[in-house]
Amino acid sequence: MKCPCSPQKDYADCCEPYHLGAAAPSAEILMRSRYSAYVLNKTNYLYKSWSQSTRPTKKSLKQDQANQWLGLEIIRTEQGTVLDSQGVVEFKASYLGDGGVHSLHEISRFIRENTRWVYLDGEY
Template structure:
């Protein structure tokens, strides 16, 4: 059986892509990679990873994911900074989902910052 593809759309197997970030064996090296790994965390139901990658100043005390929502695709629309040498960055994306027979999307411009050298999700608009 072939390994399952990563939900982030990279074309790689989950274990070679976002799965490494989810299990802690790797960290996101860019803000875009963090967006992709956070999207994949929604898709696989990993609330702990989402909380762990949230900036401490904006992180909610808990996070309940709706198991009825099926995340179906991610489009990264634009990035600004957020690279290897940056301390801040933004990523604009659209995430597609299905819920109750309806297709929907979430469009967001997310802000990221580094905390002790590690990318963290700050907020989105």
């Protein structure tokens, strides 16, 4: 199976290790694994990879899975490496929803919690 975040890679060699519990080594890799989790409807991973201070309930995550995700484009990253405590990833994700194909353009902020990268919030 090809990985949703990067179709030229196999899922087993890309996002699956993070979905199974490995710590993402950077904010960008966490963002990519979260996109793949949305595509594959892995709400438990989305919940666990969201900051405790801003994450929604598990129930609301499960209810928010109606879109069919079509592709991911990383626009830029700032910080978010092994040496940092915070990072930013700007991306566009296309999806099929009510009324046709749409694009989600977000600047996401990531922080470290207990040595692991987590999603904090984003601006659209």
